[in-house]
Amino acid sequence: MEIEEIYKELKLKYGKPAGQWSFWCKRPKTFQEKERVIIESILTQRANWKNVQLTVDKLSNTGKLSLKEILNCKQSELELLIKSSVFFRIKAERLKIVADYILNKCGGIKKIKAIDTDSLRQQLLSLKGVGDETADSILLYAFERAVFVIDEYTKRLVKEKNLTNNLSYGNLQQLFETSLNNKDYILYQDFHALIVINGKTTK
Numbered sequence: 001m002e003i004e005e006i007y008k009e010l011k012l013k014y015g016k017p018a019g020q021w022s023f024w025c026k027r028p029k030t031f032q033e034k035e036r037v038i039i040e041s042i043l044t045q046r047a048n049w050k051n052v053q054l055t056v057d058k059l060s061n062t063g064k065l066s067l068k069e070i071l072n073c074k075q076s077e078l079e080l081l082i083k084s085s086v087f088f089r090i091k092a093e094r095l096k097i098v099a100d101y102i103l104n105k106c107g108g109i110k111k112i113k114a115i116d117t118d119s120l121r122q123q124l125l126s127l128k129g130v131g132d133e134t135a136d137s138i139l140l141y142a143f144e145r146a147v148f149v150i151d152e153y154t155k156r157l158v159k160e161k162n163l164t165n166n167l168s169y170g171n172l173q174q175l176f177e178t179s180l181n182n183k184d185y186i187l188y189q190d191f192h193a194l195i196v197i198n199g200k201t202t203k
Contacts, residue, residue, distance in 0.1 A: 003179035006161065007187075010194040017193035020049055024141045025189045031109050035067050037142040038102070041134050042094050043085045055085040067099040094129035101127055109142075117145045132169045140192070146185045148176040149192045153199030 017025045024037060036056070043052045058081050059065040064073055073081075078092040085091060101123070106112050112120065117139065124135040132150070139145040150172045158164060164175060180187060 003163070003176060004181070006157070007180075007191045007194070010198055011190070014194055014197055017190055017197060019197070020053075021193035021197065025193055027144075027186060027189075029142075032066065034109055034142040036065060038067065038098060038138050039065065039070070039095065041137045041142070042091055042098060042129075043082060045091065045094075045129075045134060046087060047085045051084045051086065055082045058082075058084070067103055070095050071099040071103060090129065094127075097127050097129065112143060117147065120145070121147065132173075136173075140185060140188055144185045146177075146183045146188055148173050148180075148188050150176075151192075151196065153196045154192070156199055157195055 016022070023033075024040075026033065029037070039059070040052060040056060043055055056065065059070075062081060064070060064078070064081060070078060075092055075096070078095065079088050082088045082091055082095075102109060102112070105123075106115065115123070120143070121135055121139060124130050124138060125132070130138075136147045136149045139147045140149055150169050154172060154176075155167050158167065158172060158175075164171065166172075176191075177183070180191075
């Protein structure tokens with residue numbers, strides 16, 4: 001089955017991405033909403049989404065759901081606030097590193113528009129605790145760059161459809177990006193979200 005056909009099949013089955021994905025696929029996003037996606041991208045690493053939402057609610061209720069507030073927050077206080085997201089000490093450190101990079105190295109989200117996608121991706125990957133999936137999630141859902149996110153649900157779909165035997169991140173990303181004629185972040189957002197929704201529904 002061709003990859004574009006898979007997208008059409010998933011879109012017909014599920015419609016517009018719902019749940020968590022209705023927010024991540026919201027277009028356009030405010031700067032504050034983009035910051036929330038970045039924060040959630042770190043919190044969701046190896047964590048249950050329900051726990052991530054508990055953490056996000058806590059950050060929001062205490063006025064800490066922004067990169068500036070996270071950067072200015074004491075490490076110990078931040079750890080307590082995000083405790084429900086597991087590996088909270090590691091994630092508190094990662095959140096501060098990412099916040100520092102975006103605010104101080106880049107000059108804020110607004111100025112990131114001037115950085116080309118390849119350079120921005122390499123800079124994100126150079127940050128401690130930011131791997132391919134996290135970097136690409138930030139690029140796609142926060143910065144609206146047309147990079148396809150590969151996760152375990154994508155790998156499972158590829159295996160089920162017998163699309164390739166090479167399941168490396170780079171190969172799968174290239175497979176999806178070269179197979180889709182429309183190099184559009186909107187398509188990439190919706191397609192990836194529907195793959196995850198499908199994966200969670202059929203597991």
